Amino acid sequence: MTVRTRFAPSPTGFMHIGNLRTGLYAYLFARRNKGTFILRIEDTDQERKVEGAVEMVYRTLKTAGIQHDEGPDKDGGYGPYVQTERMGLYKEYAEKLVELGGAYYCFCDKARLEGLKDENGVHTYDKHCRNLSDEEVKRRLAAGEPYVIRQKVPEGVVSEYEDMVFGKISVDSADIEDGILLKSDGLPTYNFANVVDDHLMGITHVIRGTEYLSSTPKYNLIYDAFGWERPCYMHLPPIMKDATRKLSKRFGDANFEDFISKGYLPEAVVNYIALLGWCPKDNREKMTMEEMTEAFDIDGISHSSSIFDEAKMRWLNGEYLKAMSQDEFYAVALPWIEKAIEGKDYDKRELALLMQTRVDILSEIPEKLAFLNNFGEYDLNMYVHQKMKVDKAVALKAVKLAYDSLAALDDWSEEAIKECVKQGAEAGGMKSGQVMFSMRVALTGEAVTPGGAIEMAIVLGKEESLRRLAFSAQLLEKAQ
RNA sequence: GGCCCUAUGGUCAAGUGGUCUAAGACAUCGCCCUUUCACGGCGGUAACCCGAGUUCGAACCUCGGUAGGGUCACCA
Numbered sequence: 008m009t010v011r012t013r014f015a016p017s018p019t020g021f022m023h024i025g026n027l028r029t030g031l032y033a034y035l036f037a038r039r040n041k042g043t044f045i046l047r048i049e050d051t052d053q054e055r056k057v058e059g060a061v062e063m064v065y066r067t068l069k070t071a072g073i074q075h076d077e078g079p080d081k082d083g084g085y086g087p088y089v090q091t092e093r094m095g096l097y098k099e100y101a102e103k104l105v106e107l108g109g110a111y112y113c114f115c116d117k118a119r120l121e122g123l124k125d126e127n128g129v130h131t132y133d134k135h136c137r138n139l140s141d142e143e144v145k146r147r148l149a150a151g152e153p154y155v156i157r158q159k160v161p162e163g164v165v166s167e168y169e170d171m172v173f174g175k176i177s178v179d180s181a182d183i184e185d186g187i188l189l190k191s192d193g194l195p196t197y198n199f200a201n202v203v204d205d206h207l208m209g210i211t212h213v214i215r216g217t218e219y220l221s222s223t224p225k226y227n228l229i230y231d232a233f234g235w236e237r238p239c240y241m242h243l244p245p246i247m248k249d250a251t252r253k254l255s256k257r258f259g260d261a262n263f264e265d266f267i268s269k270g271y272l273p274e275a276v277v278n279y280i281a282l283l284g285w286c287p288k289d290n291r292e293k294m295t296m297e298e299m300t301e302a303f304d305i306d307g308i309s310h311s312s313s314i315f316d317e318a319k320m321r322w323l324n325g326e327y328l329k330a331m332s333q334d335e336f337y338a339v340a341l342p343w344i345e346k347a348i349e350g351k352d353y354d355k356r357e358l359a360l361l362m363q364t365r366v367d368i369l370s371e372i373p374e375k376l377a378f379l380n381n382f383g384e385y386d387l388n389m390y391v392h393q394k395m396k397v398d399k400a401v402a403l404k405a406v407k408l409a410y411d412s413l414a415a416l417d418d419w420s421e422e423a424i425k426e427c428v429k430q431g432a433e434a435g436g437m438k439s440g441q442v443m444f445s446m447r448v449a450l451t452g453e454a455v456t457p458g459g460a461i462e463m464a465i466v467l468g469k470e471e472s473l474r475r476l477a478f479s480a481q482l483l484e485k486a487q
Numbered sequence: 488g489g490c491c492c493u494a495u496g497g498u499c500a501a502g503u504g505g506u507c508u509a510a511g512a513c514a515u516c517g518c519c520c521u522u523u524c525a526c527g528g529c530g531g532u533a534a535c536c537c538g539a540g541u542u543c544g545a546a547c548c549u550c551g552g553u554a555g556g557g558u559c560a561c562c563a
Contacts, residue, residue: 017563052563090563117561127488129559155561173492182490182559190561197563221491221558244493244556251555279499282512286500290511309500311493312556319499319513329526364526375524395522443522455524463523 010042011211014068014075015201017049018060021262022067024315025216025246025254028280032243033214034073035281035303045208046078048089051200067263070273072296085208090200097195100203100233101156101188109232110188111137112144113157132157132185156189158229166224171212171241172308178224186225198222202229205238214241241305244312246283254315261315270343270369275324283313293326325367336363343369347376357466361458378451379466382475385452387486395444401437403483405445408435410476419469424461449479 014030016022037044046068048061061079068075077083087093104110113136124130137159148154160183167177188199195203205213219226220242230237246254254261266276278294286309287294287302294302328336337359344355344362362372390402397405412431416423432442447460450472456463464472 019563049563055563120561125488127559129488131489131559176491178490184559186559187561192561194561196561200563216557217492218557224491242492247556253556282499284499290501292499292512309493313500314498316498316513322513361525365524392523438522440522445522447523451523453523457524459522459524461522 008211010037010040011045011209012037012042012214013045013047013205013208013210014073015047015049015204016064017052017055018057018064019052019055020057020060021063021264023254024261024263024280027067027071027263027277028246028283029215029243030068030073031071031277031281032241032285032303032308033212034075035300036212036214036241036305037076038300039303042211043076043083044074045083045085045210046075046081046088047204047208048079049197049200051090051094051194051197063264070267071263071277072273073277090204093200093204094194096207097200097203098189098193101195101199104158104188104229104232105156107232107234109159109229110156111159111185112139112148112154113137113185113187114139114147114152114154116153134185137185153191155187155191157185158188158225159232160185160225160228166228168223168227168237168240170220170223171239171305173220173242173310176220176224178221180228183225183228188229198226199229202226206230206233206235210238212239212241215243217242217244241308243308244284244310246280247312247314249314253312266320270366270371271320271324272327272339275327276320278327279320279323283315284309293323293330321367328366328369329364331363333360333363340369340372343372344376347373348379351379353379353466353468361462361466365457375457378453378456382452382478384482387482389448389454390445390483392444395441396438397441397444399483399486401441402445402448403480403487404435405432405437405442406449406476406480406483408432408437409442409446409449410473410480413464413469413476414473416469419465421461421465424464428460446476450475452479 012033014033016026016030034044036042046064048064050056050061065080075081077085077088079086079088082088101110105112115132115135119135120130120132123133136157160180162180164180165177166180166183167175170176186198187196189195223240223242227237248254248261263276267273274295277296278299281294281299282292285303286307287299288304288307289302291298291302331339337356340359340362341355344358348355348358358376362375365375366372387399391398408431409428412427413424416427428442428446429439432439443460447456447463448454450460450463450467452475458466467475
């Protein structure tokens with residue numbers, strides 16, 4: 008049997024993390040078993056439909072590195088793959104199910120159904136129309152009475168199945184309502200459409216969130232009534248925002264696109280979410296898609312929900328950044344560096360080099376390079392450093408010394424600058440550390456900088472460096 | 488409320504009856520390296536929800552409690 012899994016998102020906007028993970032696992036499972044991964048668009052909810060969301064699904068899957076084998080754009084003979092294009096087909100299946108004894112016509116109106124609510128506002132259908140005679144059904148149908156088709160849940164049975172991650176799940180049929188399969192407008196309910204689609208598309212393994220865990224026995228009863236083979240199920244615990252709240256796309260903080268535009272690498276995000284709820288046998292954390300495919304096993308899927316931890320994802324992203332070659336990093340960092348330098352003539356490669364070990368996500372680059380454009384009055388208390396034995400007076404001396412030594416220097420290279428500053432310090436009777444420290448602050452106006460004094464000098468260039476040193480010396484002079 | 492599911496440090500998690508005085512990672516704290524910040528290295532703090540039972544022995548099995556999640560629509 009070839010494994011066929013599907014990912015069936017609703018095009019309602021950005022793809023949120025929980026959803027993506029479900030798709031990822033379905034993809035991984037299919038790949039692991041040399042099966043087929045299918046994309047189906049469930050767009051029947053016209054009210055929640057969002058313009059361009061289908062394109063978003065394609066784009067997200069593509070950048071995430073999840074490729075489907077069949078889908079709206081890749082016919083595999085099981086189409087159509089867009090649910091709205093399948094609308095005509097459900098009614099006939101519902102009618103067939105009535106014939107098979109697994110469903111029945113119901114003529115109850117909404118007012119009657121309202122009256123069935125219990126004290127908790129939960130209503131359970133009382134099976135009022137379950138045993139209508141064929142005669143009566145035929146007559147009322149002919150009379151054009153509005154109707155729905157309901158599932159005829161067998162009585163007195165326990166419906167159970169073996170979930171691949173949770174094990175045996177069993178529900179008493181007394182706890183299962185005769186739910187609506189076909190609405191009065193002739194369209195299917197989501198549940199029914201799902202069962203029919205999954206069967207027609209030959210899905211062997213249904214992989215989805217735990218919200219379906221307890222309703223699956225109900226779906227299985229439909230498969231049974233049709234005489235169809237039941238698929239295998241793999242239910243996935245939710246990803247939470249905190250201990251009690253699920254990650255929701257409501258609050259915008261958890262969708263894939265946002266993370267990418269915040270400077271995360273797609274591979275890192277995918278890697279991280281794969282780890283939320285699954286752990287490979289050997290406990291590896293940083294893995295490529297290929298490695299994940301190879302290592303993916305159901306055993307490692309956890310049964311409980313997990314909280315999304317952006318701090319850990321940041322760390323992982325940093326690991327990816329550091330593992331890149333200088334050229335690769337330069338390529339991804341370039342747009343962010345350009346944003347930071349605002350068209351000024353700085354050595355971008357040099358800046359990339361400085362940034363690679365210093366940022367976890369790319370969006371940190373502009374903040375770290377802000378000193379290139381912002382230089383002016385700053386807090387002189389930055390010069391006071393106990394351990395360095397520097398105060399404002401020492402700093403003034405050091406900055407002047409640095410200025411004088413460097414002004415005469417022609418070779419603006421790391422070695423030369425280092426040597427020059429060192430000699431200058433010696434000649435002036437100062438420790439080179441004191442000079443370097445003061446010089447670094449004087450060059451940037453920042454207490455924390457992405458590199459040492461020499462690196463800052465190189466990045467700024469001789470002219471700008473001297474200008475800043477002079478400016479800082481003046482500031483310090485005034486403060487003495 | 489009925490039904491289903493879950494429960495190891497702040498977080499992700501390993502662990503499937505003895506090798507658990509419970510691994511690893513993130514975060515956090517400290518030290519080393521260092522002209523800053525990082526990177527790197529070393530180390531520390533920190534957990535089996537509670538109660539019974541089964542067993543020579545329980546994080547692991549059973550039952551009960553508690554807590555949390557899910558689900559009960561002519562929504563998807």
